[in-house]
Amino acid sequence: MSERSKAERPKFVTPKGRPPARRKPAAPGADLFTGVRPPSGPKTAYYDPGCTQCPRLAEFLTETHHAHPDYFARPVPSFGAAAPKILIVGLAPGMHGANRTGRPFTGDYAGVLLYETLHELGLATASESVSADDGLELRNVRITNAVKCVPPENKPLPDEIRQCNAYLKSELVELKSVRVVFALGRIAHDGVLTAEGLKRSRFAFAHGAEHALDDKRVLVDSYHCSRYNTSTRVLTPEMFKKVMARACEIAGL
């Protein structure tokens, strides 16, 4: 999802005549709308799929669920290798992309350059990500978001970014195989630093910047691969491929 694009912002309309959406929070670990706990499997979620800790976002998901019953409209889980060398961190699900399909950067323009580049570098089995069941697999890479629920107008509030940071922190702690954290944009960059308990003032965001998080991990920054950034050529495919290739080099891939 773009941090800057106005063109991408969806026009969300709450169904007319519908009373304000209200519901009880799901039990911990249970689905947001069905209340059903998913069957236990490999621990690759690192978050509560029924999370409603951000009231504004939970309300927005409920409204989205009613307006678009075929949309995923839940906190979007991360996607990719269970023991990745590179963890890519985006901002938040796009309304008609990840929020619709249930997979980060899938189903809208935001993922076009990302998956093309991953495929070119041998990190993805296909060059596009269409849906959560399209058979695409990532190798040595996992993709997550700093905020797991779609925010109105693509803009999470600072409190929401802070609230969801606990999940990012958990993922970073649990994924001990990660050697490179690849931040897509400044908000992702700041979220990684917060999750790692590091001062932002010591690590300035810049495209291509590399920051040692500890003696094993490096944070690599990139401009976000949004439609706005790619169409204005703030970020070109060559720039993106270069910084992703550098991340692979650092990760030993």
Ligand code: SF4
């Ligand atoms: S954004 Fe994160 S913390 Fe907030 S409700 Fe969604 S999953 Fe929970």
